[in-house]
Amino acid sequence: MNILGATLTQLIKAIKARELSSEELVRYFAKRYDKFDKELNCFITYCKQEPKSQSSKEALCGVPLAIKDNIITKDIETTAASEVLKDYIPPYDATVVTRLKDAGANILGKTNLDAWAHGSSTETSDFGSTKNPHDSNRVPGGSSGGSAAAVASYLVPAALGTETGGSVRQPASWCGVVGLKPTYGRSSRYGLIAMASSFDCPGALTRSVEDAALLLAIIAGGDPYDATTSNKSVPNYVKSLKGKKTFTIGVPDDYFDGVDSEIVSAVNESLALFENKGHKVKKIKLTHPKYVISVYTVIQRAEVSSNLARFDGIRYGQSRSHFGEEAKRRIMLGAYTLAHGYYDEYYKKAQKVRSVIMHDFDRIFKEVDMIVSPTTPVTALKLGEYKKYPFFGELMDSLNEPASIAGLPGISIPVGKDKKGLPIGMQIISRAFDEETMLSLAYQYEQETGFGGVLQVPEKFR
Amino acid sequence: MSKGALTKKDIEHLAKLSSLQTSEKETVDYSSQLSESLEYIRNLSAVDTKGVREHYYVSDEENKVRGDKVDTKRILSKKEAISQARKTKKGQFVVKRIL
Numbered sequence: 097m098n099i100l101g102a103t104l105t106q107l108i109k110a111i112k113a114r115e116l117s118s119e120e121l122v123r124y125f126a127k128r129y130d131k132f133d134k135e136l137n138c139f140i141t142y143c144k145q146e147p148k149s150q151s152s153k154e155a156l157c158g159v160p161l162a163i164k165d166n167i168i169t170k171d172i173e174t175t176a177a178s179e180v181l182k183d184y185i186p187p188y189d190a191t192v193v194t195r196l197k198d199a200g201a202n203i204l205g206k207t208n209l210d211a212w213a214h215g216s217s218t219e220t221s222d223f224g225s226t227k228n229p230h231d232s233n234r235v236p237g238g239s240s241g242g243s244a245a246a247v248a249s250y251l252v253p254a255a256l257g258t259e260t261g262g263s264v265r266q267p268a269s270w271c272g273v274v275g276l277k278p279t280y281g282r283s284s285r286y287g288l289i290a291m292a293s294s295f296d297c298p299g300a301l302t303r304s305v306e307d308a309a310l311l312l313a314i315i316a317g318g319d320p321y322d323a324t325t326s327n328k329s330v331p332n333y334v335k336s337l338k339g340k341k342t343f344t345i346g347v348p349d350d351y352f353d354g355v356d357s358e359i360v361s362a363v364n365e366s367l368a369l370f371e372n373k374g375h376k377v378k379k380i381k382l383t384h385p386k387y388v389i390s391v392y393t394v395i396q397r398a399e400v401s402s403n404l405a406r407f408d409g410i411r412y413g414q415s416r417s418h419f420g421e422e423a424k425r426r427i428m429l430g431a432y433t434l435a436h437g438y439y440d441e442y443y444k445k446a447q448k449v450r451s452v453i454m455h456d457f458d459r460i461f462k463e464v465d466m467i468v469s470p471t472t473p474v475t476a477l478k479l480g481e482y483k484k485y486p487f488f489g490e491l492m493d494s495l496n497e498p499a500s501i502a503g504l505p506g507i508s509i510p511v512g513k514d515k516k517g518l519p520i521g522m523q524i525i526s527r528a529f530d531e532e533t534m535l536s537l538a539y540q541y542e543q544e545t546g547f548g549g550v551l552q553v554p555e556k557f558r
Numbered sequence: 559m560s561k562g563a564l565t566k567k568d569i570e571h572l573a574k575l576s577s578l579q580t581s582e583k584e585t586v587d588y589s590s591q592l593s594e595s596l597e598y599i600r601n602l603s604a605v606d607t608k609g610v611r612e613h614y615y616v617s618d619e620e621n622k623v624r625g626d627k628v629d630t631k632r633i634l635s636k637k638e639a640i641s642q643a644r645k646t647k648k649g650q651f652v653v654k655r656i657l
Contacts, residue, residue, distance in 0.1 A: 187638045281617045294615045321632075323622045324615070383605075390599040401576065408577075410651050412642035417579050424580065428572040429592050432564070442599065447612030449605045454613060487598060503616030528616075 099124055101553045104159060104254045104307040111157040118158025122202050125160050128251050129205075132557050137226045138246035140165045141173045142205040154200025155314060161196060162255040164243050165206035166213050166289040167298065169193050172203065176289045177221040178211040179418040180407055190287020191322065192256060192298045192315045199314045204252055207242030211420050212404070213263055213291045215239055216489040217482055220422045225479060228271060229554050230518055234476040237267030237492070243301045244271035249557045254302040254311060260291045261392050262496030264299040265508035269471035269521025272510045272550040274538070276300045276308040277496075279528045280503030281326045283312075284319035292399035293324075295500050303551050305539040308507065309333035312531060328529055336532045337539040345370060345537070346380035346464030351495050353385070355473045358514040363470050363522050366511050369544060370468075370537070380460050380467070383453045385494040391453065392497040393490055394433050394446035401430025454502045461527050466534050469495055471508040471521030499525045509538050510550035519550050563593040 097115050099107070110116040129142055139162070163169060166176040168186035170193075175181045189197065197203070210220040218226040218241035226241045228234040229249035236245040240257030244267035247255050257264040259277040268275020277299040285296050300311040313334060318327035347367060352360055367377050404427055409415035419427070433442035460467070472492055482488040490497070499506040505528070508521040526534040541547075564572075569588045573580045580588065636649055645652040 184642055187634050187641065188632070281619065320624060324617055324619060326617065326619055387601060387605050390602045393595065393599050394602070405576075410643065410645075410653055411640075414644070416577050419578060421584065424573075424576075424578050424584070425588060425591060427576045427578060428569065428588065429595055431572050431576050432568075432592070432596075442602075444612055445602050445607065446599075447614055448607035448610045449602055451610050451613040452605060452607060454616065487595070501616075 100558060101250055101303070101551065102253065103304040104302060104310060105304065107159050107253055108157045111159070118160075118202060121158070122160050122204070125204055125252060132249060133251060135227060135232055136229060136245055136249055136251070137224050138207055138242045138249070138251055139205045140175055140177060140208050140223050140242070143172060143203060155310075156196070156200040158200055158202050160202045160204040160252060162204050162207050162243060162246050162252040163193060164209055164240050164255065164257050166209055166258060166291075167193060167256060168287045168289065169203060169206065172206060174206060174289070175223070176212050177209045177223055178420065178423070179222045179414065180409075180416070181413045182222075184412055186287075188287065191284035191319045193287065195315050196256070207240070207246055207255055209242055210239040210422070212289070212423050213239040213258060213260060214400070214422045214426055216262065216266055216492040217477070218242060219479070219482060220420060222420060227479075228476045229557055230272060231476065231516070234478050234518070235270070237270035237472075237476060239263040239267070240301060241267045244268050244273055244275065247271070247273045247301045247303060248554070250553045254300060254307050256311075256315070257299050257301050258288055259297050259299050259500065260295045260396060261500040262493030264301060265471050265496045265506055265521070265523055266493055268301055268508040269510075269523075270476040270519065272513070272519025274302045274305055274308050274510070275508040275521075276302070276312060276531075277499070277506045278312055278316060278531055279505045281324050282505070282529065282531070283315045284322040284325050286319055286321035290403040292396040293403060294399060295396065305509070305535060305542050306334060306337060309337055309535050326529065331532055333532060333535060337535055339536075341536055342374045342376075343465040343533065343537060344376040344378060344463070346378055346460055346467045348380050348382045348467060348469060350382065350384045351469035355470050356475065356514070359470045359473070359475070359520050362512040362520045363468070366522055366541065367468065369541070373540065373544070375537075378464055380464060382460060382498065383449075383456050385498065387449060388453060388498045388501060389487070389490045389494050391446045391449045391501055394442050395450065397426050397430035398434050398443055399430070400426045401428075401434065450501055453498060457498075457502050457504060466524050466526040466537060468522065468524050471495060471523040475514050475516065475518035475520060495523065504528055505531045505534060507534050507538050509541060510547045511541075512548050513550060562596070564589050564596065
């Protein structure tokens, strides 16, 4: 079997048919790591232990996966890409890691991110930026940039990422892979190094919609260790992909404001395809992203300032003098907006506008089944280019933040490349706990187009 | 603290509150960068929120309580619990004297 570029689902099938063993696969990816990761810097820690042989009865049959390095892994160094946690060896596993291991995954390593997941390019990582496999002078996006680049360059068939406001969908879009952010409370935050607790959400970066559905089915579900998880039953996401359904798709005009014209045409072409296939496309009006950015900034910084207060260097990690600039900026802005005298003007006001945004979605979801828009306003930027944008992270994530603020699920899928050869992403947002609907539309698109070949492993990494 | 723009003095105060160290250059940079952020987020005042209640979380889950029972799966041994501390003494964490 030709392993290069094979999806998780295909690899599992091959293992079950005894065409491949999980040990062979782990060695295959270790070789690719040795050959290519120096250039890409996808991994902070790579586990070079002998692969555990896994029963082919388990769902994942011992396939190798990578985990973003802000998700703790027992006995494997976990840093959140910050000097503060350098050398930190967690004594337990995050729930999502436990679930993957129980399903028979081999953990290959821990992927790079913006330090503490604060950023949209991996350039705030204390261990160097990850490079975009489609052009190594460019960033992969972030914060789950290491996971996205590792999946795109096939250093791993799939990886876990985390989202607070775009950190799965945005790098998925820039690296040309599938990025799934579940509903808030669908996947457990236990063992996730907290950034902003009312948004944080583990998700998956994969090479097919079916792979995303498969991983979601494993990581989803109530967790007694995270009281914000829901005990709603977990559907069979893979099974529900199939079957021809037609939907009403809402398209918010404001989400195309200031978006690069090549991205706008790629998304419009996809919408035309949906119409051809019998779906209804309808223009809708939502709160303008420019206000969403402000709500997100205020609430996220406030939650960051309290979450990062725990890092005192006493029980684990190094002292607070090791925080990088972005973490300091966020902590201080959060401390300011929460301060007596400013709380009402900033924090409370933002929480009210959050309600407005949520009501907006409630209203729209009475008329449409899901919402489609570009994932990002531009394709991958060059290393260092973020300095040109004073509000870089918020700008790049502006179209992802609305769903995050309302806790809704979203998925980014590749819909082509621009003239520079860089992947373009389109996002689909659906109702809370209705991942099935957006997965179904994404799957239909994949069946029709094969993602236009965007997922082919870039020449340089074959 | 001053309303509107953040002065160097404000940054020093916020750094102290947050137990962070900032260099002279950082203090200058942060004061202009964070003032710029504040300037932007003030656009929220244009959104009408009369009669709207704030939302501190998004889920409609109710509070969950668990029985007051020891979960042996989650217990760390003393050795494990202090294994990541940089300074320990007689099996305990060492903290700075505060008095």
